[in-house]
Amino acid sequence: MAIDVGGTRTRVAAEDGTVVRFPTEPDYDRQLALLRDAVQGRPEAVGVSFGGRVTEDGDVRVSLHLRAYEGRPLGRDLAAALGCPVRVAHDATCGLLGEHALGTLRGEDRCGYLTLSTGVGAAVRLGRGEHFVALTTEAGHQLVEGNDRRCGCGQTGCLETLLGGAQLRRRLGRGLEDVDDPRFWQVYAQRVAAGIANFALTAGLEAVAVGGAIAARRAELWPPLRQALADRLTYQAVRVHQAATEDAPLVGARVLAGTPPTSILH
Missing domain, CATH: 3.30.420.40 (ATPase, nucleotide binding domain)
Incomplete structure (x- = not known):
């Protein structure tokens, strides 16, 4: 089970x-x-x-x-x-295992998973076939220059303060499911792109799947996110996929x- x-x-x-x-x-x-x-x-x-x-x-x-x-x-x-x-x-880590077993990361030897939901989580899988290691990272708590927001982890400037559903709900007074302003999602996509780029380049990843409720339910996020990643990742391209399932x-x-x-x- x-x-x-x-x-x-x-x-x-x-x-x-x-x-x-x-x-x-x-x-x-x-x-x-x-x-x-x-x-x-x-x-x-x-x-x-x-x-x-x-x-x-x-x-x-x-x-x-x-x-x-x-x-x-x-x-x-x-x-x-x-x-x-x-x-x-x-x-x-479980999202990563699921996407590698049955989703968009099948066959990838250097890949990661980023979840955009209540918080922002990330994990990396390195290895071929049955010989691999999967590990949780703290990419959601990478520090963003110019961000003065205090995070629940105790740091100031974490990416999660800009992307996490719980922190944004407190700041906006409503859930992201009720935010339909295209400008908000343009800015959100730019911030996700920066986080993914840092995450992927630091670990040398070739593919990243993005999952979680926010990624699954906000279709308007994806076109500006893909464009922002194409603009940023001029040194080493990374294949970025929407997770095959929210589950x-x-x-x-x-x-x-x-x-x-x-x-x-x-």
């Missing part, structure tokens, strides 16, 4: 393909109870995509949008509740359950 615990919503996918969706509960213990109720039967193994940094054992290290989860042993608690092995990884982290959580632990750096 696969579970995706995001900063805003949770999805649970059963083996038969059915998906249960519900808002993520900010209270850790109530969220565990909801997950127990959503998982039917006793699965052989569960992969979990989580909106934050975790340890190899699935303990939550940092979650800027689910602060009450920090320090909690999510992987071990779910394993005890569900009676099966549980693997947990950052949602960007890439959920798909990747299933892949994670069967991935060797040595291939994932948390």
Whole structure:
């Protein structure tokens, strides 16, 4: 089975393909109870995509949008509740695994995944075939010159303050789904392009998939984003794709359950 615990919503996918969706509960213990109720039967193994940094054992290290989860042993608690092995990884890493397995990154040896959703997450996959390593990065917290906005991580100037859905909702007083001003999305696309360019060039990536709710639901983002990337990346071109599905982290959580632990750096 696969579970995706995001900063805003949770999805649970059963083996038969059915998906249960519900808002993520900010209270850790109530969220565990909801997950127990959503998982039917006793699965052989569960992969979990989580909106934050975790340890190899699935303990939550940092979650800027689910602060009450920090320090909690999510992987071990779910394993005890569900009676099966549980693997947990950052949602960007799972999105990357999902896109490489079934989406736009199939066959790529040097690739990345960027998610534009409640926050901004990024992960890198390097290697050929079964011999690879996937790791979460902090590209969402790269510092943007001239940006004086304070981020939830404690830094000033993070890319996430310009692109993350939660931070923009607080600043605008409404969600991005309600913003239809073409000028806003032109500026947003320019900022995404700069972030992708830095992310890709730093890691020497050949392809990047962009996923998350914002990327999936705002079609007007893509033409100016592609143009901005073409204008910027004059040294080393990078193939940039819209993620094949908004459910890439959920798909990747299933892949994670069967991935060797040595291939994932948390």
